[in-house]
Amino acid sequence: MKIREVIVVEGRDDTAKLKQAVDADTIETNGSAVNDAVIKQIRHAQAKRGVIIFTDPDHPGSRIRHIIDHAVPGCKHAFLQRDDARAKNDHDNSLGIEHASPEALRQALRNVYTLAGDEPAQINREDLIAAGLIGSAEAGARRERLGELLQIGHTNGKQLLKRLSMFRISKGQFNQAMNQVLQEEDDERKTNSNT
Structure with a gap:
């Protein structure tokens, strides 16, 4: 390559x-x-x-x-x-x-x-809070997995919103990745409860 x-x-x-x-x-x-x-x-x-x-x-x-x-x-x-x-x-x-x-x-x-340049953000702080990416017990793990899925790197809570905006992550891309994060968490909980 x-x-x-x-x-x-x-x-x-x-x-x-x-x-x-x-x-x-x-x-x-x-x-x-x-x-x-x-x-x-x-x-x-x-x-x-x-x-x-x-x-x-x-x-x-x-x-x-x-x-x-x-x-x-x-x-x-x-x-x-x-x-x-x-x-x-x-x-x-x-x-x-x-x-x-x-x-x-x-x-x-x-x-x-x-x-990206100075384009208005499609995703706001309230979206991050609602997704449990800020202020929840799972926030750090969720941010890490979201960063992997969107290929934007590992971030803390303050950096995440800026990174999403900088890389022009659309609301649709964000929602799709968050759905995968939540599905993976749900699958892991089910696996753990069955063992």
Whole structure:
């Protein structure tokens, strides 16, 4: 699988792992202190070939993504699911692209999103509360599964509404994914009650 855009990753290990999965060029941020030289390089890549931001599904990765997205508008975004990014046999439970399988990396790159502009949101906070995505005991697990289904990454309650809007998730897409989340919960409850 050849990728036309330049992929922005956090470090050398991410580049090495990506090269096992796809044919692509990368720019490495070398951590969360993204400097002006790296931003300049990313701007140049965006102008020439386009950019895909592909950072780890953790807080530092989200911070890097935000910094780059703010400094270089129009970048595309790839998200790796947290379960796919977990280190195998790792005692500190670190998350990172370098731990993912080549197939998980290819799948994340197949589901690349371009962020939306300032369009009005179709989904509001009340929808999130009604769906139990904010303020319920199941909220965290539901947000994680919803993020997997919609390929928008893992979010907290505050980030979810913004992410849904940024990725132009329609009310129909949201409702379909939430129906699947609720059906899976119901199926799990039935399975657990039968055992």
